[in-house]
Each structure stands twice: as structure tokens, then as C-alpha cells.
Amino acid sequence: MLVVEGLTKLYGDRPAVQGLSFRVAPGEILGLVGPNGAGKTTTLRSLAGILPITEGRVTVAGFDLRTEPLLAKARLAFVPDEPALFDYLTVEEHLRFTARLYRIADDTDRRSAVLQQFSLSAKRHALADELSRGMKQKLTLACALIHDPQLLLMDEPLTGLDPVGIRQVKDLLSRRAAAGGGIVLSSHQLPLIEELCTRLIFMHQGRIVASGTQRELAAAYPDAGGLEAIFLAVTAEGTEATE
């Protein structure tokens, strides 16, 4: 689904991400974990084709993001940490617009489905600017799903959602993975990562400092006793190694 080989991203001379390599198989939910400034958002933006990568190779469903960007991008969706919507488009117009971006000829059924899925039907004619923070987040997620992407890249997807919304999104992600979709999820909410992700990557200062399934990580850090303790241990190791 997603193959990343030696991904490096420099901002000027400063490396934000260095030599990342990993894969996401169909049905897998990969969690990106790391402290602030670890390079998680840069990684997600590079994988989404928003930022051109400096070195390395990224393929999405077999299409190279650099040489075949349109085919690769057509198969992914990106959900940013802050909902960024068009102030002067309504909820329904956002979905229509997104469907057209991805060349979906008849989007009526899909629109109705996602509106219902995210409880947005009653707000379909509201301008984005009139929505609450949580509603905006739901609309962002709805737009990301309207073209049924094979790969979902999500940066803190639960921010601003109420408990019902959080449950809905968790169920949705599990269902998509079960149906064979790939998901890359970045979050500081370790319980969410623990609950959903099949495999984890710990990032620190732009590099991968640990990775594996939860069982593998638990075996590698037997004294840690939980994801939070593993997080603290690997980031401390990363800092020591750098120093």
C-alpha cells in the first residue's frame, strides 16, 4: 500500500526528517509517535505530496509519488491537525468540490453517506465558517473519505471531537482497516494509538528510533510496562544518542 524508502526532507540545510524507511500493508494502521518537533507532520505532508521530498522514494499503491504524482495522490487522503476549510463554501459544497477534485462522476450517494456517517446532514447548507470546531473536524474527515482512498494519512484526527465523534472515528478507522485500507496516524494521544494501531513508529529528531508491533515493543522494553513508558524511554535514548 505504502512504501517509504530513505525519505529525507530538508528545510534549507536543516534536516526535518532523515532516512525514513517503512511500509504500510493493506489493512494496517501505522501509528507515528514522537515528541513535538520530531518530524511527524513533515513526514505526513511529504507522504501526501504537499511537500516535495529531498531524497528517497515514496510509492502509494505502486505509484511513485515523484514520477506519477497524480496517480499516487488519487489513492490517498490527508487529514491535517487543524481543520482548514473554505469559509464561503457550505458543508455540502465542500463534499461536491472534493468529489470533483478526485473526478467522481456521480457523488450523490457517497455525499449522503458521509453526511449521515458524520451527523452532518442537518448542517449541509451551513457555511464552514458557521460550524463549531468539532463540526469542522468532522467535515474535514468527511471530505477525506468521499473518494474512498486506499491510504489515509491523519494528523491528530480526534482533536476537537466530542466523545460520540471520537467513538465514530475510531470505529470508522477500524472498519476501513478491516476492509483492506491502509492508515498512517500521527497522534499524541497514546491511548488512541494503543487501541487502534497495529504497528508503531517512534520518531525523534527526524529519525526512527524504534518500531514494531506493540508486542514487539513490549518485548524490547520489558521494564517499561506500557506505551507511555516506552515513549519516554525511546525518546530519552534518542536524545542521549544525539548528544
Add this chain to the structure above:
Amino acid sequence: MTSALVYLTGRSLANRLRTLLARAVRPRYLLVYLLGIGYLWLVLLGPHPLSPNSPEASERHLNQLAALMTLLALRWWLMEDDRSALAFTPAELTFLFPAPLTRSQLIRFKVMRVQFFLLVNTLFWTVAARRTGFGAAPDVLRAISLWVCFGTLYLHRLGAALTRGSLASRGVGQHRPPLALWLLVSVLGLAPVWFLVRQWPVLGLAWRLGPGSFVQALTGLADQPGISAVLYPMKLLLRPSVAPSAGLWLQEMVPAVLLLLAHFAWVIRADFEFEEAALNASSRAVRRLARGVRSVGPRVRRTLPLPVGAGPAMAVAWKNLVCQSRSISLPTMLALGIPLCSALIFGMMEPTDSLREVLGWFGLFWAVFLVLIGPQWIRYDLRKDLGRMDLLRSYPVSGAAIMTGEIAASALILSAYQLLLLSVALGGLWHVTENGMSTTLLSCSFAASALLVLPVNWLMVAIYNAGALLYPEWVRRERRTSGVEAMGQSVMGLVAAGVMLGLGLVIPVLAGGVLVVYSYPRLEAAALLPGALVAMILLLLEARLLAGWLGRRFDIYDLSMVRLASSS
């Protein structure tokens, strides 16, 4: 261009217009819309059309505009900040960049998105040009030529940003323009300055004949070979707009359209991965919009001391002073700094009396002008705090104290600067005795102006803040926003504030004027001082009454139903 991007542009525009119309249903907004339409009708379409300018006058205007446009283009090439031409809104970044669109499609979208803004500007300037007698071709032809001109300028700005980004991506001039470009532009920029210095005897003579002759002589310099060559491309763009007939218009349009097409091809074919530059530019714009703070890197920021026993009003004023000092933009710095720098330079050059006089009048004019336009630049007051009304209201402080603090910072900054300008004016005009202006009259006028500066600014800033409370949906959080509504707001805000200030000045000026007339036989020029003192007291009284009223409005205002103006 994909249908999705056409759909986005069309629907956004339609919804935006619908929002504007929905707002007009409310009586106080409707009233201002009607006043605005009436004003525009009177100014632009009113019953006093001017006859076309003479060919000489048209040529003169052409030179002036070409010079301004050339300076603008130089800024686009030199200022790193101007890579903001590549900025996309956060929503566009989120939706369009990960979508299967080519770079060329993204650039075309940017070009398409700006068309509405260009068309409205074209319409406005077409009518304005007719009213000022600029050219004589039919309006439709003039509109087409103006659209070509504005479109080319926009493409040039975009092209400059793309080229600079492309150079930077290859390691050329990472953070500033390459040395060669600086050298070229320095030569191009210094040559006219050197030329002006050489021509000063002629200009000084023209100045003595009057401001009109001076401007005419200054504009005439554009016909000199060197300067004429620099201005030539811009003149090509402008010539169709001043064409005296349809036949000549057609002839002049050929090179202008060729320039437009060349620019379009340049921009569309630009081979540069601009995503990162666009993301940076957009982030900077969003940060500025959200916080109003310009990025200054990791340096330690200086602060102003806040006295321990300072009251709430002083604390609010302090907060605004600190924020204003950290957010001042380059255009504002230039607008505020150029007159003072000129004063310094001319002062060091041991100027002649004519130069001193020019400088003196310039300082005086700028000081008066800032009363009107200054609050549009210095806006760290309630206008910036509208988005934080809930927070402000949660403080255990009266609305009047909050409003006093909000008004104080902007009024103080403007007043301090105007006092500097008045000092420049005093110094410049001190030796001018030819027009019968005695030094006593001059010094008394200066003292009287110094007394009035703060109360007048206070009143003007209070008027702008009253506008923010009454019409919050029209208040822009950032000065540098574009769009039709933003342009209209600025013009309307300026006119309305000017009228309100005029009304506010009636009683103080009348009272002060009567006192001056009464005491003039005994005190002569010194009679200005008691007059100014009385006017100052009355102005302060008015300002206090206004602040009290604004405080009460602040205490009861419900912002929960208000959608603040946004920049996108």
C-alpha cells in the same frame, strides 16, 4: 483547469455575495451600504464629468504611474517577504495540494481566482479614469486595457516570486536576492537618485514657482533617456488606457497584449517545485493573521516596562503598545520612516532654504494626513481584540477602562510620530519669511498644534473603535488583506471617520476660534495658544464622553452571533 476548481471559485463567489446581501438586511448595515452607494455615485458617476486631459497632461500622468509601477515591480523582485505572492489559503493547501492536480493547474487556479478582484478594480478605475479625464477612448476599451495592465502586473508579481523561489531552490540567494540582482537594482535605483540630485537646481527653481510647477518638472525628468528606458515596459502597459481614440487604442493594445501573453507563458511554464515556498508563505500569512506578529526569528524580544501599580486601562494600553511594536509591517515602517529619514538626510546635506521649505511643508502635510490615514495603519486597539472579546469581558474591569486602554496605545503612537513631524515642519519652515510668515506665528502655530495632536488623535482612534463595536463584521483583523470588500471597507471607513471627526471638531474649533479672534488684538500670534487650550479641553471632554459610551456598549455587546471578517 479542472471543473472542480471552477466550481470552487464560482460557489465561493456566489456565497460571498449572498453573505453580503444577507448582511444588508440589517438596518444599520443597510444604511451604510446606501450611504456608500450614494457616495460612490456622487464621486464616480456624478454630474460633473471632466473633459479629457491635454496630451501633455496625459503623458505626464503616464510617467508618474509608470514610475510608481516600476518601483512596485522592483519591490517584488527584492523583498523576500513578497514570496507571499505564492501563498495559498490553509483550505487550499489542505484540499488542493494532496489532490491529483498538476502544478500548472494550481497556478492557473491562482490566476483564475484573482480575476474577480481584477475585474472590480478595473471597473472602479475605468470610471475613476473617466472622471479625471485620463484618456478619451470609450469606457469598454479603457476597461479592457486596464484589465490587461492589472493582469500583467499580477502575473509579473507571481512570476517574480516563482523565479526567486526557483533560484533559491538551486542555492542561489537562499534568503535574499543574488548579489548580481542587488547590484543591477542598486544601479537602477541609484541612477535616478543621482540624477535627481544633479537636477536639483532646476527642481528648486520649479518649486519656487509653486507645487504644480515642481510636480511638472519632476515628471518631465521621466523623458530623459536613462529614466525613460527604465519606465518603458510600464508605459507600454499604460498607453492603451490613455489612448485618445479607438484607432490608436488598437495600435497601443498590441504590445500590451503581447506583454500579457508573455507573462502568462512565463508563469505557467515556470519549472519550480513551489509547494514548500507556498506552504511557508501561507504559514507566515496565517501566523500574521492569527497573531498579527511578524516572524522575527529566535531573537530575544524587547519589552516595555509596565509599572507595578498600573491600572487595567494602562495594562491594556501597554499590551497594545508592545504588540504594535512587534507587528509593524514594512509598508508601515516605510510610510512612517521615509519623512524622518528624508529630514535626516537633508539635514546632513546642509540644504538650501528651498530644500528646507520643501521638507517643512512635507512634514506638515504628512502630520495632517496621518490624522486621517494613521489609524488605518496603527490598529492595535479594539479592532485587533474583537476576536478576544470574551476574554476581555471575563476580566473584572469596566468597559470604559478597557476602551480607554484600547484607544490610548494607537493615539499615543500616532501623536508621538506627528510631534516629530511637526518638529521637522517647524525646522524646515523656520527661515521662510518670504510669504510673510513670522517666526512668532510659526512657533505659536507649532505650540498650538502640539497641544491639539493627542486629543485629535484620541478622538479619531475612538471613532474607528466605535466603528468596530457597531460594525464588527466589517473590521479586518489584519491591515494587509485584499478583496473587494476590504478595499471598500478601507475607503468607506476613511470617509466615515473623516466626516465623524469633522463633526467632532465643530464645537472645539468654533470655541477656540472665537477665543482667538477675541484675544488677537491684544495677544496677536500668541492668541493661538489660549484658543488651542480651549479646543483641547473640549476635545478631551468629547473623547471622554465617547469612551464612556463605548464602554457601555462594550459591556452589553453580544458577539456570539457575529461572524468576524476573515481574510480568505
